[in-house]
Amino acid sequence: MQYPLCEEIGAPELFVGRKKELAMLGTWIKQIPKRLGKSKAIFSRKKGGKTALVQRLFNKLWSENGPVIPIFYSISDAITWLPDFAITYFQIFASQYISFLERNPDLLQYVMDIEEIITYGKQKSNKMLVHQAKSILEHESKKRFSAMWFKACSSPHTFANIYNIRFLVIIDEFQYLSKYIYDPFTKEAIESLPGSYHALSESKVAPMLITGSYTNWLSTIVGKHLEGGRVTKHFFSPYLESDEGLVAVKTYAKAYNKKIFEQTALQINQLCYSDPFFISCLMQNQYEKHNLSTKKGVIDTVHYEISNKMSNMCIVWREYIDKTLEEINNINAKRILLHMSKNPDRVWIPKELKRELHLDISEQEILDRLRKLEKADLLQEGNAAIEFQGVNDGTLHLILRSRYGREIKDFEPDIRVDFEKRLQEMENTIQELEKEKQSLSGKLNFLKGEIAEEQLAKLIRKEKRFVLSKFFNGVNDTTRLNIIDIRTHVMIQRADGKNMEIDIKAESDCGRIILIEVKNWKKKLSVNIVKDFFEKVETYAQHNSKTKLLPAIWAANGFSEPAKALCFKKGIAGNYIETNN
Structure with missing residues (x-):
């Protein structure tokens, strides 16, 4: 795979996981050539991995050189004049x-300028490139900036229709279109600019994939300008699956040359909630006692990252938190936010919060604060207009507790105490899972043995004239046997009363009896198993002295050399050559 688009994540190997998200997008993209792909919007907080995902998607599509041509735009949060933005937009598309x-x-x-695009279009007889570029320049010269912008933003759809090709138009941070693109005449932001995509978002030849770091803001824009189900919404978790998070820990540790062990890797993954950005920050932080090779070192380093105002984590989250809480600026809003982020699965109404937190403000004032917090993506709205719940974001709760916990007596300021508890819970869980795994392993081995016994017994039943040497080596008696009775799990009793079990007993009409031990183990059969089986054969012989016995052992993964030697010595047949059966 090639990486023509420089990915913000850095080295390509730092992109870890996201299998479910890539699979979902892959299924969707397969529909685009058939004109069945509906535009999508991905919502997630800042540093949640959206940009990494869509940039990797772009590189994947570009490398595959398939029927869908990817176009990637990243909208900046810097003020830009509409005509400049329109030209840049078209230049990026054309390039x-x-x-x-x-x-x-x-x-x-290297983004081509307009003249270079026109020259290329003429050389390749691409009339549409020449026409679109010249039209944009003409509109600019006559200060028809709206027409100029429409030519630019509709280009993917226009080219797809004329040349019967397919584009995927990826626009990262789509919400910035409503705030940072300015009209040269009014000198004000064009808040309605996302409406330019009202019809384009329904294109089936150039569908859109838009992203936004401000969920409420982007949702409002989609609801206002791309309404009517034009765009399918996907809420993107910043967290990886637990196993993917562990891979991320090891990948980033290797990239940044950090010493970790298997146990501390698990601890880092647990305390970072499998958040790749959190993990990345941890590997790069400037804590003077940075140490990820011990439990205490992990706890102290994570604590530094979420408590030091100059850490990468704190700087990123400050954008989300400070502006909102500065606007509200009171202890009650902080108490509400902390409490709800601690209990994100519960839905709250103002009356319940007033009673639970003993707030000395009215229910209406509580509702006003809840709405402001929800607008800033720090809370989420419930089904009813007065219902709210915390954002299920463990990282957010850690930052909130660290930043405002000292102001609120209900919360312990030293979060390291909680870290100790969480790691202990993880260790207890691991121990329980190990016990369960051992129990399940035993049950599974028993079940595999049961299946193997039944399969072998079934094969013997199918044979009209069964020869033991068909399945086993080391057979001394090669008589063809007419099996008249075959049973599994036959119990016999030793002289002292101990019960013993024969896995398979097959009786021939000539009086010979086959006794088979079945071991469906992953390891080679040991000599002790042969000794135990031979004891069973001897015990059976004591009860059936006139019967000729043909003992055999079937071992899924073969025999150790001592076990094989003992089988030869005792006259026990076996599948001495390893088999997958």
């Missing part, structure tokens, strides 16, 4: 389109 056609990755780093 990435040409890059895909020519298999030239350099055009993703």
Whole structure:
């Protein structure tokens, strides 16, 4: 795979997990050539992994050189004038389109200017490139900036229709379109600019994939400008699956040359909630006692990352938290937010919060604060207008507790105490799982043995004239046997009263009896198992002295050399050559 688009995550190997998300997007993209792909919106908080996901998707599609051409835009939170934005937008589209056609990755780093695009269009007889570029320049010269923008933003859809090709238009941080693109005439932000995609979002030849780090903001834009089910919403978790998180810990530790052990890797993954950004910050933080090779070192280093205001984690979260709480600016809002983030699965109404937290403000004032917190993506709305619940984000709760816990007597300021508890709970869980695993392993081995016995017995029943040497080596008696009775789990009793079990007993009409031991083990059969089986054979012989016995052992993974030697010595047949049967 190639990486023509420089991924913000850094080295390609740092992209870990996201199998479910990539599988979902892969299924969707397969529908685009058939004009069945509906535009999508991915919602998640900042540093939640959205950009990494869509950039990897872009590189995957570009490398595959298949029927879907990816176009990637990242909308900046810097003020830009509409005509400048329109030209840049078209230049990016044309450069990435040409890059895909020519298999030239350099055009993703070097954006062609308008004259270069026109020259290429003429050389390749691509009339639409020439026409669109010239139209945009003409609209600019006549200050028809709205028409200029429409030409630019509709280009993927236009080219897809004319040339019967398919585009995927990826726009990262879509919500910024409503705030940072300015009208040269009014000198104000064009809040309605996302409405330019009202019809384009329904395109089946150039569907859109938009993302946003501010869930409420993007949701409001989608509801206002891309309404009517034009866009399918997907809420993207910043957290990896637990096993993926563990891989991320090891991957980042290797990349940043950090010494960790298997146990501390588990501890890091647990305390970081399998959050790749949190894990990345931990590996890079500037804590002077940075140590990830001991439990105490892990706890102290994580604590530094969520408590030091200059750490990467705190700087990122400050954008989310400070502006909102500064606007509300009172201890009650902080208490509400902390309490609800601690109990994110419960839905609360103002009356319940007033009673639970003994708040000295009215229910209406509580409701006003809840709505502001929800608007800032620090809470989420319930089904009813007065219902709210915390965001199920463990990282957010840690930052909140560290930042505001000292102001609130209900919360212990030293979070390291909780870290100790969480790691102890994890260790207890691991121990319980190990016990359960051992129990299940025993049951599974028993079940495998049961299945193997039944299969072998079934094969013997099928034979009209059974020869023991068909399944076993070391057979001394090669008589063809007419089996008249075959049973499994036959119990016999030793002279002292001890019960013993024969796995398979097959009786022939000539009086011979086959006794078989079945071991469906992963390891090779040991000499002790042969000794135990021979004791069973001798015990059976004591009760059936006139019967000729043909003993055999079937071992799924073969025999150790001592076990094989003892079988030869005692006249026990066996599948001495290893088998997968």
